[in-house]
Amino acid sequence: MAETPNEILRALADPERLQVAGLLARSERSPSELAEALDLPPTRVRRHLNRLTATGVVRLNEDRRTYRLDAETLRWAAEQVGPPREAGIALGAASEGEEIVLRTFFRDGRLTEIPAKGSKRRIVLERIALEFEPGVRYDERTVNAIVGRFYRDHAAIRRYLVDGGSLTRERGEYWRSGGRVEVD
Secondary structure: OOOOHHHHHHHHOOHHHHHHHHHHHHOOEOHHHHHHHHOOOHHHHHHHHHHHHHHOOEEEOOOOOOEEEOHHHHHHHHHHHOOOOOHHHHOOOOOHHHHHHHHHHEEOOEEOOOOOOHHHHHHHHHHHHOOOOOOOEEEHHHHHHHHHOOOOOHHHHHHHHHHOOOEEEEOOEEEEOOOOOOOO
């Protein structure tokens, strides 16, 4: 998809275009039907349709007379901005506040950046620590592989986990020593 979520949002930011999209969400319509329903000049409705079509929010039907809203484009844009609503809990959030932090810093299961604020970083690190089984010892290569699934700089995450007390390191071995434990 060539459009970006920002372009889609900018196209929908105009109140008249948003009204056009809203009507098309209910049913397919022609430009003249839209102009009549919104009490707008047909030329202005066509300009709005052109802008919405350019971003992929609206599609011209095969009859070449009516338009429809493309909900897939909107879903795609929402996915680019963040994971689905339930992803926070699926990622290991224990509360709504943690869910918000996890949804902010994870995209498609990967950490987008290490939070600068300590309280948010702790939530992110606790989530990653859930990947390590209590009582199991891991060599450094395995730890790197596990944290590397979440973030490209596995060494930084590994250090944060050790410094934060989630993992302990001794003689090249690591084990889970802190954080929450999920109980099935």
